[in-house]
Amino acid sequence: MPPRLIEAALAETAATVDQALDRLLPTAAGPERRVVEAMRYAVLGPGKRLRPFLVLTGARLFNVAEEGALRVAAAVEMLHCYSLVHDDLPAMDDSELRRGRPTVHRKYDEATAILAGDALLTLAFEVLAAPDTHSEPQVRCDLVVALARAAGAAGMVGGQMIDLEAEHAALDIGAITRLQRLKTGEIIAFACAAGAIMGHAPEPARQALHAFAHDLGLAFQIADDLLDAEGSAAATGKPVGRDKAAGKATFVSILGADRARAQAEMLARQAMQHLDFFEDKADLLRAVAGFVVSRRH
Numbered sequence: 001m002p003p004r005l006i007e008a009a010l011a012e013t014a015a016t017v018d019q020a021l022d023r024l025l026p027t028a029a030g031p032e033r034r035v036v037e038a039m040r041y042a043v044l045g046p047g048k049r050l051r052p053f054l055v056l057t058g059a060r061l062f063n064v065a066e067e068g069a070l071r072v073a074a075a076v077e078m079l080h081c082y083s084l085v086h087d088d089l090p091a092m093d094d095s096e097l098r099r100g101r102p103t104v105h106r107k108y109d110e111a112t113a114i115l116a117g118d119a120l121l122t123l124a125f126e127v128l129a130a131p132d133t134h135s136e137p138q139v140r141c142d143l144v145v146a147l148a149r150a151a152g153a154a155g156m157v158g159g160q161m162i163d164l165e166a167e168h169a170a171l172d173i174g175a176i177t178r179l180q181r182l183k184t185g186e187i188i189a190f191a192c193a194a195g196a197i198m199g200h201a202p203e204p205a206r207q208a209l210h211a212f213a214h215d216l217g218l219a220f221q222i223a224d225d226l227l228d229a230e231g232s233a234a235a236t237g238k239p240v241g242r243d244k245a246a247g248k249a250t251f252v253s254i255l256g257a258d259r260a261r262a263q264a265e266m267l268a269r270q271a272m273q274h275l276d277f278f279e280d281k282a283d284l285l286r287a288v289a290g291f292v293v294s295r296r297h
Helices: 003-024 033-043 050-060 066-087 110-129 137-151 156-165 173-198 203-230 242-246 251-255 257-294
Strands: none
Touching (some): 033 110, 050 066, 050 173, 050 203, 050 257, 066 137, 066 156, 137 173, 156 173, 173 203, 203 251, 203 257, 251 257
């Protein structure tokens, strides 16, 4: 699929998800108005909406109702944005720029940013647990459990902890791979699997999507490391060169840019092969794998 077509599909999905986020996060008029404004600022800014795209595209493989899948897609983006808000705080990466705009703690203040992140995290699970997301309570419970595992100490939060420790410890390629599988890969894996959960997919289909997500997540992170090493803040919308300045081991610092790029491309091809189970129904997911390693922002 030509890059322009996958970019158009991503843009169309982003617009649809933004509308859903706007509905799920209405403005407030009371004393809590400031934190709601910060939440909306965090989630409604420009972004690729890759994780929601994976949710919606995966859900179509199993004929899941669009409105329910859209709510899950919005929940995943809320959780992702919460992680970005907290990741940017002075106690973490101390970033001033995110998606080409001031970070939430720079736009508002640190306390408001912490509360906005907390509120986005809890709202994500409220959305998943609501009857409008799926008619079956067990499916809603399964979604909540799966996202909680992906986001907690055995997933994204655990990976972030290892990432902080990496500033003071030398990590080898195996440790870096595990770090990124937890920090980035587990949420991507949930996004790929959510449609299968909602659509009662058979085990072979779930395994194929899990394998796809595993390779896609690593390819995505290697591409991110390359952008941090070679990109510009103007193109990426966030500070670059921070990993090197902090002395962190990354795929690029260990493998070198050329080998890291080759590894990302190999992982993308491997990810596509896992989708053979779905034949041509998964062409959009295959295109995403190619987009992830060729993106410039």
